[in-house]
Amino acid sequence: MKKVLCVILAALLLIPFGAISFAGTGASGTLKMIAYNVSGIPLIGDFQGSVVTATNDRAARLGRLLNGAEADFISVEEDFNGHKYLAAEMTNFPNRSATSGGLAQGQGLNVFSGHAIYNVDRVKWRKEYGTLSGSADALSNKGFVYCLMELAPSVFIHVVTVHCDAGYDKLSVLARADNFRQLADYIGTNLNDGRALIVQGDFNFKFKRGLDDDLYGNLMEPAGLQDVWLELGGDGIMDPADPGFRKDAAGDDLDRVLYRSGSDVTLAPLSKTVPPLTGENGERYTDHNPMLTEFSYTVTGTLPAPEKLAVPEKENEALLTVKEILWTFVRLIQAVLGLTELPYLIGQGFELLANGKMP
Secondary structure, three states: OHHHHHHHHHHHHHOOHHHHOOOOOOOEEEEEEEEEEOOOOOOHHHHOOOOOOOHHHHHHHHHHHHHOOOOOEEEEEOOHHHHHHHHHHOOOOOEEOOOOOOOOOOOOOEEEEOOOEEEEEEEEOOOOOOOOOOOOHHHOOOEEEEEEEEEEOOEEEEEEEEEOOOOOOHHHHHHHHHHHHHHHHHHHHHOOOOOOEEEEEEOOOOHHHOOOOOHHHHHHHHHOOEEHHHHHHOOOOOOOOOOOOOOOOOOOOOEEEEEEOOOOEEEEEEEEEOOOOOOOOOOOOOOOOOEEEEEEEEEOOOOOOOOOOOOOOOOOHHHHHHHHHHHHHHHHHHHHHHHHHHHHHHHHHHHHHHHOOOO
């Protein structure tokens, strides 16, 4: 018996301490998440803030502001051609995704984290609308990016950053509804392992618009997600069909945060605020507000570590450059073919004049 115990003890001493480290049940803390559309589209983005700024300069300014923010995890949308300059300033967030490239080929989505991240996966929307009409969503490879975050030692949660089809014309609304369904399918197929999940980003959706894109029916309900805005400011009622639903509660914005707790981690939103990420004189460098969500978390159990834990790969700048050139030709062809959308575009113009801009 003593020999057996000695063998077991010797084996345990040979195992590196980090290999058996884990956060025990009852461990708790807070998690601060930022999502920010940084208007990294060349030229167009230069005019989307309160001051005119060139793409690279704007990206660097925003990178410095984000680097100083009190956050654990930051996701950005529309970083496209400014990514290199944004990322260079964000030295406080060493764990990050590799860019998928500029506007012609890229998603414009990237993540920066103080926690380790793994298994980065990029998915393109299967449906989008518009090259000249809509909001020209078809001129980039919009979609969502997934990663697995190690919230605490051996405790992992899923994080998804999205940028959905924009516009409120009929065809854009149909495309966005399909975006929601596609994401719900992805969650159901790939992220149903019992872990907690946070989905944040530019949804291009507001409940108050009352359109047929139906975030609740197409995504929230099938994926079991809660909307932080509704939980904190809308009495926790998620279903727009409920008579108590508060669609006019302050804070209903295009940029949203959805979440669900897991079997090993309970998440609870504490606040959703707009951090003051502006220049010295209050300059804004994008047409979106940053979104800071603070969660409390409690470890309530243990799940086995994922079999695959792949660290993010580094970008190959030479390959990205070649792809960008090829994709630029593709976009030019799309733009020419998009001339067939002109009647629809003119119709959108008349509708805008008649009804005004949607809230």
